[in-house]
Amino acid sequence: GAVVSQHPSWVICKSGTSVKIECRSLDFQATTMFWYRQFPKQSLMLMATSNEGSKATYEQGVEKDKFLINHASLTLSTLTVTSAHPEDSSFYICSARKSRDRVGRAEETQYFGPGTRLLVL
Amino acid sequence: KNQVEQSPQSLIILEGKNCTLQCNYTVSPFSNLRWYKQDTGRGPVSLTIMTFSENTKSNGRYTATLDADTKQSSLHITASQLSDSASYICVVRGASGTYKYIFGTGTRLKVLA
Numbered sequence: 001g002a003v004v005s006q007h008p009s010w011v012i013c014k015s016g017t018s019v020k021i022e023c024r025s026l027d028f029q030a031t032t033m034f035w036y037r038q039f040p041k042q043s044l045m046l047m048a049t050s051n052e053g054s055k056a057t058y059e060q061g062v063e064k065d066k067f068l069i070n071h072a073s074l075t076l077s078t079l080t081v082t083s084a085h086p087e088d089s090s091f092y093i094c095s096a097r098k099s100r101d102r103v104g105r106a107e108e109t110q111y112f113g114p115g116t117r118l119l120v121l
Numbered sequence: 122k123n124q125v126e127q128s129p130q131s132l133i134i135l136e137g138k139n140c141t142l143q144c145n146y147t148v149s150p151f152s153n154l155r156w157y158k159q160d161t162g163r164g165p166v167s168l169t170i171m172t173f174s175e176n177t178k179s180n181g182r183y184t185a186t187l188d189a190d191t192k193q194s195s196l197h198i199t200a201s202q203l204s205d206s207a208s209y210i211c212v213v214r215g216a217s218g219t220y221k222y223i224f225g226t227g228t229r230l231k232v233l234a
Binding site for chain 1: 152157163164166221222225226227
């Protein structure tokens with residue numbers, strides 16, 4: 001299988017604090033991970049693409065200094081929402097794409113995590 | 122602009138009935154199209170994936186069709202169950218070398234007993 005986990009599953013924090021969300025690929029290595037945000041009754045919006053060992057690529061309109069992404073290993077990417085405000089309250093979902101296999105074949109399928117619900121008071 | 126539009130926006134059906142969800146896209150060039158099921162408060166789970174050359178793909182009670190000429194896809198759910206209540210998202214990937222997914226707006230399905 002290809003299982004992706006997220007931690008925490010939900011978090012409530014005060015305005016102005018920072019929140020870290022972890023995304024882990026449990027049974028495969030992921031060179032690339034993606035971070036999405038989903039507001040109620042809307043579809044997923046890509047925030048950034050995270051590549052292991054390099055800087056993340058942010059989508060237009062996403063503040064990289066506010067949403068810090070670290071992809072330090074092939075199985076873990078973290079998203080830190082810095083100085084969170086109520087408008088940052090949302091459902092954050094990560095996905096992971098498997099690394100190339102031994103012969104260099106790439107799989108483009110994204111495996112999604114279960115999501116993290118963030119509520120900023 | 123690459124877009125993926127779904128209809129209806131929401132749908133309510135009785136348990137046991139069939140339903141069909143629609144997806145129209147303008148993504149070009151086109152690589153593949155996926156249908157995902159997303160339960161409330163959960164991440165999306167893949168149902169089907171179809172490439173340019175495939176017209177239909179089944180996964181249990183879910184059957185997806187694709188017409189690459191008209192850029193339309195449908196997801197047919199047979200003998201609906203209460204557990205089918207979820208959002209169904211059509212996702213298209215272009216063939217430009219990027220691995221980005223283009224997400225549809227989703228159809229919220231509610232199955233009633």
